[in-house]
Amino acid sequence: MSGVPGLFLDRDGVLNHFLIDSVRTIEQFQYYEFTAEAMERLGCLGYPIVVVTNQSAIGRGWTSEEQVQSIHQQLIEDCSDWGASIASVEYCPHLPDAGCECRKPGPGMFLRAARDHGIDLDRSVMVGDSSCDIEAAQRLGMARVRVRTGRGDPPLTEGLEADAWVENLNEAAVWIEEWCR
Numbered sequence: 001m002s003g004v005p006g007l008f009l010d011r012d013g014v015l016n017h018f019l020i021d022s023v024r025t026i027e028q029f030q031y032y033e034f035t036a037e038a039m040e041r042l043g044c045l046g047y048p049i050v051v052v053t054n055q056s057a058i059g060r061g062w063t064s065e066e067q068v069q070s071i072h073q074q075l076i077e078d079c080s081d082w083g084a085s086i087a088s089v090e091y092c093p094h095l096p097d098a099g100c101e102c103r104k105p106g107p108g109m110f111l112r113a114a115r116d117h118g119i120d121l122d123r124s125v126m127v128g129d130s131s132c133d134i135e136a137a138q139r140l141g142m143a144r145v146r147v148r149t150g151r152g153d154p155p156l157t158e159g160l161e162a163d164a165w166v167e168n169l170n171e172a173a174v175w176i177e178e179w180c181r
């Protein structure tokens with residue numbers, strides 16, 4: 001429609017190391033060695049960058065809303081230092097069985113960001129390491145890039161397709177640079 005393309009990124013396993021028991025504290029929030037370069041590339045494109053992350057660790061009581069928000073504040077500041085302005089960090093605090101609209105593969109976080117930032121989702125792209133990222137984006141008509149970091153290399157759930165499979169966020173950023181042209 002009349003919006004701008006948005007660059008949507010999953011958090012754990014894409015920007016920072018994935019932990020099987022989830023990232024609970026700011027000390028456990030550790031970037032990959034390529035994250036700064038990748039964000040610099042994405043920042044140069046000039047489109048809104050949105051982080052969309054399932055954080056059921058909050059609902060489980062493993063971490064708190066305050067800790068998650070302090071991680072996101074740090075993330076926003078670091079990306080700014082790398083030349084990438086983060087439009088917003090959207091997170092779902094709910095348990096998987098809560099039936100909320102926001103937990104990926106649900107559309108809630110994407111729709112909220114699209115409304116807040118004037119983004120046209122079917123001209124947007126999602127980078128993720130898990131099937132839920134790809135499923136959410138596929139349902140919304142977005143381009144989809146699957147990275148092999150984070151959850152590793154399990155096949156996508158049947159019926160899901162990615163437009164690109166790449167090693168990591170920096171390769172995803174290179175792919176997005178071409179895709180934007």
Ligand SMILES: [Mg+2]
Nearest residue numbers: 010012013129
């Ligand atoms: Mg992930």
Ligand SMILES: [Zn+2]
Nearest residue numbers: 092100102103
């Ligand atoms: Zn939710």
